[in-house]
Amino acid sequence: MSVGDYYSLCQRYRGRAVEIVTHDGRIHRGIIGDVDNNSVYLQPLSRTRDLGGFGYGWYGYPGWGAGIALGAIATLALLPLLFI
Amino acid sequence: MNYTYLDCLASFGVGGAHPGGLQLTKSILSREYIDQEKSILDVGCGTGQTSAYIAEKYRCSVTSLDSNNTMLEKAKQRFLSLHPPINVMYGSVENLPFIDGLFDFILSESVTSFTDVSLTIQEFKRVLKPNGVLLAIEMVLENSFSEEELKTIVEFYGISQLLTESEWLNLFQKAGFKQIKVEKFKQQFDENNIDTVTDFSLSENIDDKLLEIFEKHEHLTTTYKDKLGFCIFRCCV
Numbered sequence: 001m002s003v004g005d006y007y008s009l010c011q012r013y014r015g016r017a018v019e020i021v022t023h024d025g026r027i028h029r030g031i032i033g034d035v036d037n038n039s040v041y042l043q044p045l046s047r048t049r050d051l052g053g054f055g056y057g058w059y060g061y062p063g064w065g066a067g068i069a070l071g072a073i074a075t076l077a078l079l080p081l082l083f084i
Numbered sequence: 085m086n087y088t089y090l091d092c093l094a095s096f097g098v099g100g101a102h103p104g105g106l107q108l109t110k111s112i113l114s115r116e117y118i119d120q121e122k123s124i125l126d127v128g129c130g131t132g133q134t135s136a137y138i139a140e141k142y143r144c145s146v147t148s149l150d151s152n153n154t155m156l157e158k159a160k161q162r163f164l165s166l167h168p169p170i171n172v173m174y175g176s177v178e179n180l181p182f183i184d185g186l187f188d189f190i191l192s193e194s195v196t197s198f199t200d201v202s203l204t205i206q207e208f209k210r211v212l213k214p215n216g217v218l219l220a221i222e223m224v225l226e227n228s229f230s231e232e233e234l235k236t237i238v239e240f241y242g243i244s245q246l247l248t249e250s251e252w253l254n255l256f257q258k259a260g261f262k263q264i265k266v267e268k269f270k271q272q273f274d275e276n277n278i279d280t281v282t283d284f285s286l287s288e289n290i291d292d293k294l295l296e297i298f299e300k301h302e303h304l305t306t307t308y309k310d311k312l313g314f315c316i317f318r319c320c321v
Contacts, residue, residue, distance in 0.1 A: 015099075015283045031096070031284045043096075043286050045302075047295045078281050080273035082305045083093065083101040084194050084223055084241070084312070 006070045010035040017045065017079040022072040029079065039067030045079075085293075088242050090198065092297040094154035097285030099133035102194035102221050103271055103314040107279035109134050109193065112219055112316060118142045122188040125149065125211065127177045128195030131285045132159030132170070138191075139166050147171040147187070149180070158285045178203045182211045192220040194314075198243055201252075205259040209321060218261065218319040221269065224249045226313040233308070240304060249315055261319035269314045 001009070013032050020028045020040070030042030093101050100106045118124070122144040126135045129148035139146045148163075148170050150156050156174060163170045175181040177192075178200050190212060196204050208218050225234075225246040238246060247255070249266060256264050274280045305312075 012278075015285065016278070016281050017284065031286060033286055043284075043290060045295065046299055047292050078275050080275075081282055081302065082103070082271055082273075082309070083098055083282060083301075084103060084197075084305070084314075 003070045006073050007035060009076060010040045017081050019077050019079050020068060020073055021075045022068060023074050028068055039069055041067045087293050087297055089240060089297060089301060090152060092294045094152045095287045095290050095294050097131050097158045099131045099283040101130055104221060104269055105280050105282060106133055107277060118144060120144050124189045125187045126191045129159055130155050132162045134193060135170050136162050136166060139170050147173060149173045149175050151176050177207060180207045180211050184210050185213050186211050188213055188216055190218045194221055196220055197223045200244060202255055205255050209259045209261060212321045214321055216321045220317040222315060224313040224315045226311055228311050240300060252317060256319050263320040265318040267316040269316055
């Protein structure tokens with residue numbers, strides 16, 4: 001998918017929980033808070049971790065953080081979260 | 085501050101925080117006769133996803149009640165553009181701020197489970213009109229829990245007890261409901277149907293403690309997904 005496709009998808013999924021895998025192999029799980037022409041911004045669903053391999057969410061940035069470049073996205077899927 | 089599961093839902097602004105999400109709500113309502121003359125009470129309205137849907141679809145009188153101010157603020161935001169406007173109320177379902185016999189329908193979407201069930205059901209009965217209908221989607225205890233698992237769930241979710249299907253039925257009958265119908269419901273997730281996917285209205289800063297609760301909840305629902313049951317109860321006054 002192109003950057004434009006991911007832009008539309010992220011717009012459609014705004015306010016939903018997603019899992020994004022970026023080309024560097026990192027997995028980002030979070031709720032889409034915002035999206036602009038370049039990036040998508042997530043509210044992470046897990047606490048910030050000390051990072052060895054996989055990255056979860058944002059590290060030390062307030063608010064939505066730096067965002068994930070749309071061009072860096074390899075896959076994006078909705079998360080099947082359940083609430084009671 | 086000691087946060088609870090419900091604080092976590094409020095902060096994340098979980099819409100449709102009940103099994104089945106908006107899709108199940110739509111399907112349950114579609115079986116009822118609802119016209120503009122009807123009045124509906126949505127208890128534990130949360131961020132107001134269900135209330136907004138009812139107001140737009142049925143154009144009837146909707147009252148949304150919650151005991152969490154963060155949720156109510158998010159619901160009000162959602163309702164800003166709605167006509168007719170929704171009546172938003174702060175209050176507890178165990179002591180409803182309404183006179184007797186006011187509503188045609190009450191919708192409880194995984195709300196009663198989090199309260200003193202017996203008190204709440206009596207309150208529902210009281211504020212429903214004669215022939216009024218309670219529609220409740222609630223957690224039920226299925227046999228396969230050990231004492232310890234049960235304790236974990238009851239403590240984490242801050243519920244007083246987890247009732248079996250027949251215990252629920254008993255309490256509905258005791259409160260004076262007649263014609264009670266029960267349907268079992270299985271959680272489903274369909275990536276192509278956005279109504280089955282939760283929508284979030286996030287607060288600006290979410291405490292790490294709340295993330296911790298979110299993680300624990302996810303862990304519990306994954307662990308017990310085949311053990312926790314859900315039922316749809318339709319109870320007539």
